[in-house]
Amino acid sequence: xxxxxxxxxxxxxxxxxxxxxxxxxxxxxxxxxxxxxxxxxxxxxxxxxxxxxxxxxxxxxxxxxxxxxxxxxxxxxxxxxxxxxxxxxxxxxxxxxxxxxxxxxxxxxxxxxxxxxx
Amino acid sequence: xxxxxxxxxxxxxxxxxxxxxxxxxxxxxxxxxxxxxxxxxxxxxxxxxxxxxxxxxxxxxxxxxxxxxxxxxxxxxxxxxxxxxxxxxxxxxxxxxxxxxxxxxxxxxxxxxx
Numbered sequence: 001x002x003x004x005x006x007x008x009x010x011x012x013x014x015x016x017x018x019x020x021x022x023x024x025x026x027x028x029x030x031x032x033x034x035x036x037x038x039x040x041x042x043x044x045x046x047x048x049x050x051x052x053x054x055x056x057x058x059x060x061x062x063x064x065x066x067x068x069x070x071x072x073x074x075x076x077x078x079x080x081x082x083x084x085x086x087x088x089x090x091x092x093x094x095x096x097x098x099x100x101x102x103x104x105x106x107x108x109x110x111x112x113x114x115x116x117x118x
Numbered sequence: 119x120x121x122x123x124x125x126x127x128x129x130x131x132x133x134x135x136x137x138x139x140x141x142x143x144x145x146x147x148x149x150x151x152x153x154x155x156x157x158x159x160x161x162x163x164x165x166x167x168x169x170x171x172x173x174x175x176x177x178x179x180x181x182x183x184x185x186x187x188x189x190x191x192x193x194x195x196x197x198x199x200x201x202x203x204x205x206x207x208x209x210x211x212x213x214x215x216x217x218x219x220x221x222x223x224x225x226x227x228x229x230x231x232x
Contacts, residue, residue, distance in 0.1 A: 004161070006161075040127075040224075040225075041224060041225070042208055042210075042222030042223055042224050042225055043162070043208075043220075043222055044222075045219060045220075048219065055217075056217070056219065091161055091162065093161075093162075105150060105212055105218045105220075106152075106164060106167060107162075107164075107220060108164070109154075109161035109162040109163070110161050111159075111160055111161045112159075112160070112161050114159070
């Protein structure tokens with residue numbers, strides 16, 4: 001079974017530029033998550049999708065971040081314009097479902113995209 | 119509100135020694151508990167999970183964790199450390215109150231001394 005795919009793996013941009021990250025979840029996984037992980041910290045949830053609908057985007061800085069999940073499969077996360085404090089690893093994860101069973105909440109992570117803003 | 123506390127941002131053990139990484143959580147309802155490992159420049163990999171079945175949970179790579187409700191703890195152990203265990207370890211909790219989102223600890227970096 002193929003895992004969660006993310007690209008690019010690394011990105012360096014200057015502040016005020018824009019950047020986009022792509023994620024392809026595990027086939028059949030209804031729920032997709034984007035996390036931001038700053039060095040030395042645990043992941044912070046940015047947005048959660050169930051199929052192609054947004055479940056939670058309460059921690060997404062909507063003035064500069066946007067995300068979409070067209071057709072309930074692939075997802076893109078965009079930052080425009082980037083700030084220095086956006087330097088972090090952006091992790092995508094997927095899980096089977098939000099419904100009842102704990103196994104369904106088990107999240108599978110991609111390798112992440114390391115963003116450096118200069 | 120749910121929270122996870124991992125005691126010690128860095129833990130150093132000798133190769134072959136016991137590994138003990140501590141995790142305490144707060145949850146007002148029955149939780150699901152997880153340990154994830156993150157190797158350098160990689161994503162997070164699930165080590166093991168507690169889902170209200172057996173309180174002693176065995177995971178991959180020889181790790182295990184015990185759910186102790188009275189102590190609100192879910193400490194991770196391994197009898198004998200290997201150099202390949204050097205990584206960062208994250209404890210996470212989810213429950214109905216968090217809408218089953220993962221609430222993460224800050225992580226513990228495990229250092230293995232030769």
